[in-house]
Amino acid sequence: MAKKIVIIGGVAGGATAATRLRRLNEDDEIIMIEKGEYISFANCGMPYYIGDKITSRNNLMVQTVAGMSARYNLDIRNLSEVTKIDPQNNQVTVINHKTNETYTENFDDLVISTGAKPIVPNIPGLASATNVFTLRNIPDTDQIKNYLADENVKTATVVGGGFIGLEMMDNLRRLGLNVQLVEASDQVMPSLDFEMAQLLHAEINRKGVNLYLNNGLKEFQQTGQKLVLQDGTVLDSDLTILAIGVQPASELAQQAGIELGVKNTIKVNEKFQTNFSNIFAIGDVIQVENLIDHSETNIPLAGPANRQGRLVADVINGIPTKYPGIQGTSVVKVFDTTAASTGDNEKTLTRLGIDHNVIHIHPESNASYYPDSKPLDLKLIYGNDGRILGAQAVGEKYAEKKIDVISTAIKFGAKADQLAEIELSYAPPYSSAKDPVNFLGYVADDMINDGVKTIQWSEVDQLVDEGKYLLDVREDMEYSDGHIKGSHLVNLNTLRDHLDELPKDQTIYVYCRAGLRGYIGAKILLNNGFDVVNIDGGYLTYEAAHYQIKNHKF
Numbered sequence: 001m002a003k004k005i006v007i008i009g010g011v012a013g014g015a016t017a018a019t020r021l022r023r024l025n026e027d028d029e030i031i032m033i034e035k036g037e038y039i040s041f042a043n044c045g046m047p048y049y050i051g052d053k054i055t056s057r058n059n060l061m062v063q064t065v066a067g068m069s070a071r072y073n074l075d076i077r078n079l080s081e082v083t084k085i086d087p088q089n090n091q092v093t094v095i096n097h098k099t100n101e102t103y104t105e106n107f108d109d110l111v112i113s114t115g116a117k118p119i120v121p122n123i124p125g126l127a128s129a130t131n132v133f134t135l136r137n138i139p140d141t142d143q144i145k146n147y148l149a150d151e152n153v154k155t156a157t158v159v160g161g162g163f164i165g166l167e168m169m170d171n172l173r174r175l176g177l178n179v180q181l182v183e184a185s186d187q188v189m190p191s192l193d194f195e196m197a198q199l200l201h202a203e204i205n206r207k208g209v210n211l212y213l214n215n216g217l218k219e220f221q222q223t224g225q226k227l228v229l230q231d232g233t234v235l236d237s238d239l240t241i242l243a244i245g246v247q248p249a250s251e252l253a254q255q256a257g258i259e260l261g262v263k264n265t266i267k268v269n270e271k272f273q274t275n276f277s278n279i280f281a282i283g284d285v286i287q288v289e290n291l292i293d294h295s296e297t298n299i300p301l302a303g304p305a306n307r308q309g310r311l312v313a314d315v316i317n318g319i320p321t322k323y324p325g326i327q328g329t330s331v332v333k334v335f336d337t338t339a340a341s342t343g344d345n346e347k348t349l350t351r352l353g354i355d356h357n358v359i360h361i362h363p364e365s366n367a368s369y370y371p372d373s374k375p376l377d378l379k380l381i382y383g384n385d386g387r388i389l390g391a392q393a394v395g396e397k398y399a400e401k402k403i404d405v406i407s408t409a410i411k412f413g414a415k416a417d418q419l420a421e422i423e424l425s426y427a428p429p430y431s432s433a434k435d436p437v438n439f440l441g442y443v444a445d446d447m448i449n450d451g452v453k454t455i456q457w458s459e460v461d462q463l464v465d466e467g468k469y470l471l472d473v474r475e476d477m478e479y480s481d482g483h484i485k486g487s488h489l490v491n492l493n494t495l496r497d498h499l500d501e502l503p504k505d506q507t508i509y510v511y512c513r514a515g516l517r518g519y520i521g522a523k524i525l526l527n528n529g530f531d532v533v534n535i536d537g538g539y540l541t542y543e544a545a546h547y548q549i550k551n552h553k554f
Contacts, residue, residue, distance in 0.1 A: 002027040005316065006092060006107040008082045008252070010039035012302050013283030014113035015063060016309030022072040024317045030074050031105065033094060035081035038138045039065055044302055046141045047164065050148070051171025060138065085110065085256035087276045109278050109316050112253055112266060113309070116246035116284035116300050123217060129224030132240045135164055147239060154178060155554055157227060157237040159217050161188030165243035166200075166334050169209055172241075173335070178554040179209045180235055182227070184216030191330055191341045192392050195360075195457055195545035196379055199394040202547050203337040210551040236554075246300055248285040261287030265298045270322035272312045280315070282308035289325035291410075292344045292389050293352055299328045329407045331400045340403035343390030343410055346381060355384050358456055359416075359443045360537025362514035363436040365397035367428035377544070378402060380440045386415035386448055391440075398431075405437045416444035443515070452522060454536040455509065457545045460484060469503055471510045473521040474539070478513060484542060492517045495524055504530060511535035511542070 005021060005028055007014045018032045032039065040063035048054045069076050077096070084093035091106045118134035126132060131151070133144050147153070156172045158165045161183035173179045181188070181204065187197035188204070188211075204211050212229060219228040220240075227235045248265045259275040261267035265287035272280040284300035286308075304326050314321045331340040349356045359380040364373040376395035382388050391406040393399035409419060420441030426433055434442075446452045455463075463470065470487035472479055479489045490498050492512070502508060508530055512518040515538040525532040535542070 002029065003108040003316075004029040004031070004106060005109045005111065006105060007032045007111040007113060008085075008092070009113035009115055009283070010034040010036075010076075010078075011041065011043065011113075011115060011283075012305040013115070013309040014111065015040040015068070016306045017111050017113065017282065017313050018074055018076075019068070019072050020310045020313035021316065022074060024313060024319075026073075030072075031107075032074055032076045033080050033082055033092075033105075034076070034078045035097070036137055036139070037078055039063060039068065039076055039078055041138055043137065046135055046138075047167035047171045049141060050135075050144055050168070051174040053171065053174065060141075082252060085112075085252055085258070085279070087256055087258070087279060090278070107278075109280065111312055111316075112258075112274075112279065112281040112285065113283045113305075114249040114252060114285050115305075117249045118242065119244045119247050120242060121244065123220060125220030125224070129220045129240070131224040131238060132220070132242060134242050135168065136246070144239075144241070148175070151238065153238040155180070155236055156239040156241070157182060157235060158241045158243055159183075160243035160245065161185075161213075162190065162243060162245060163330070163332050165241070166332050168241050168243060169204070170333065170335055172239075173207060173209060177239075180212065180237070181209055182212045182215060182217055182229065182235075184214070184230075186214050188213075189332065189339055191328065191345060192339060192394075193346045193379065195541060196339070196377065196392045196394055198544050198547045199377055200334050200337065200339055201549055202544070203335055205550055207335045208552060210554075211549050212551075213549065246284065248298060248300075250285050253281065253285075262296050263287075263298045270324070271315045272308065272323065273315075280312050282312050288323075290344070291325040291327050293348070293354060294325075295352065297326075299326050301326075301328070301330060303329075327407060327410060329403065331403070336396050337394060338396070338399040339392075339394045340400040341390065341392040342403050342407040343388065344381070345390055345392065349381065349389060354389070356381050356389055357384070357416075357447060358454075358536060359440055359447070360457075360515065360541045361436065361439055361443060362537065362540045363439060364432065365395055365436075366430050367432050370428040372397075372429070376402070376436060377540075378436055378440060380406070380416060380419075380444065382416035382444060386417060386444070388414060388416050388419075402437050406440075417441055417448050420445055443519070446519065452519060452526075453533045455533050456536055457542045460509075460535060460542055463509055469506055469508050470535075471502070471508050471521070472539075473510060473512050473517050478539075482543060483539065484511065487511070492521050495521055499525075499528055502530065507531045507533055509533050509535055512538045514538045514540050 042060045079097045082092045091104045095102045155178040158169045159182045215229045253266045259267045266281040283305040329342040365376045374396040379392040381390040388410045424435045472487045472489045473492040510518045510521045518534045522532045522534040
């Protein structure tokens with residue numbers, strides 16, 4: 001028997017659910033209600049349209065009301081807002097903003113895809129600021145674009161160093177503006193660990209952006225033309241973008257007695273059902289299970305929202321399926337650098353008390369002898385049982401490719417040392433005969449099966465303070481260009497000739513540039529009876545973690 005299915009919200013989740021529902025069933029009545037004008041648009045592309053990388057506004061429009069209605073036989077009501085959900089009577093109250101008419105609509109099944117909304121804290125002076133914007137939809141995009149066109153904007157400020165903040169920073173700089181980024185925490189891109197984020201900090205500085213970390217926004221002054229930071233720093237700003245983050249738009253659900261979970265998300269089961277069996281929820285508004293640590297969380301990403309839209313349509317049509325959870329695989333472009341990650345970072349695992357091991361490597365993106373190879377920084381995190389818990393990559397080329405491979409490996413339960421077994425495509429323009437992902441597996445195998453001990457960059461300064469024996473096995477010129485304070489230099493190729501000069505009554509901490517020579521040196525010393533620990537990731541990781549921000553005068 002045909003059903004009436006009402007969907008609240010379009011864009012990624014709602015629009016995908018609507019079209020999948022129609023493909024599965026020609027008889028159901030499918031109504032999609034969207035309070036905005038645009039039902040399906042590429043919100044991830046909006047910063048690039050503002051920065052003129054995407055030159056046509058129409059390219060952001062994935063589907064129009066007329067086109068989608070005709071192709072899928074849908075009843076699409078844009079500029080219409082659901083103001084109440086009545087689960088007991090299976091109906092919603094709707095206001096048509098074009099006519100100001102209010103009416104009720106019955107449903108057999110309801111799908112809530114209300115998404116998320118920007119976090120706008122109650123900052124003093126915000127109410128009188130005339131040059132402050134958020135970015136979440138097409139009208140927001142148009143406002144920013146028009147302001148840039150109409151006003152004499154020379155200096156722009158982005159508040160928040162997440163996805164939208166970094167993308168807006170990049171694109172505003174592309175327009176030739178002076179740009180400053182303000183972030184309340186000690187790093188940008190919270191999915192990365194600090195030492196990996198430091199690589200982004202360096203790139204941001206190199207591109208002329210002033211970066212203010214550990215320094216949130218305290219107050220707007222002079223109608224938004226001046227920003228006061230927490231430490232008293234005053235910044236001039238002709239345009240400010242608030243990109244502090246998003247929060248679930250779950251007020252409708254809460255008012256209807258639908259159960260909420262973490263961060264005011266809508267709580268759903270593995271079939272997207274709420275505490276009302278015929279009311280479903282998907283997308284940025286829902287609570288999901290973290291596949292790595294099994295905690296309940298909210299990770300607002302477009303890919304999972306699209307997947308959930310497809311799966312909820314299957315559930316409604318009786319197709320056996322369930323949603324297992326989310327890894328949080330993501331990527332962001334920061335000028336010429338790409339940062340990608342999957343799974344948990346070290347900060348999360350430490351907070352949850354989950355034991356873990358870490359590997360840093362610094363290979364080339366592809367064959368080093370090929371003219372366009374670029375440095376690539378990779379981090380792998382795995383548990384004591386070898387299970388891969390997370391990975392991060394930062395570099396100019398192929399960072400996202402390596403993370404996609406590791407994300408797939410996590411999905412299908414590969415252990416860290418099994419990354420060595422994955423057969424990956426190779427030609428000099430694209431990779432190395434020993435692919436970086438394979439190399440992570442080799443290092444993991446050394447640590448898991450050969451018993452090679454390592455320590456992390458964050459432990460090194462304490463070793464220095466305690467006067468521990470640090471051994472640098474690089475070349476003389478590398479040592480002269482920079483080294484860890486107090487370390488002793490013995491070139492790897494001559495190490496065997498100097499064994500009698502090294503202490504056997506204490507641990508030797510070995511490092512090189514990137515980790516490989518340190519590992520070889522550690523094996524030589526281990527085989528000769530020394531107690532040895534390799535400093536993971538070598539001097540490159542240590543140096544990156546200690547990068548000092550250098551701001552400019554505009």
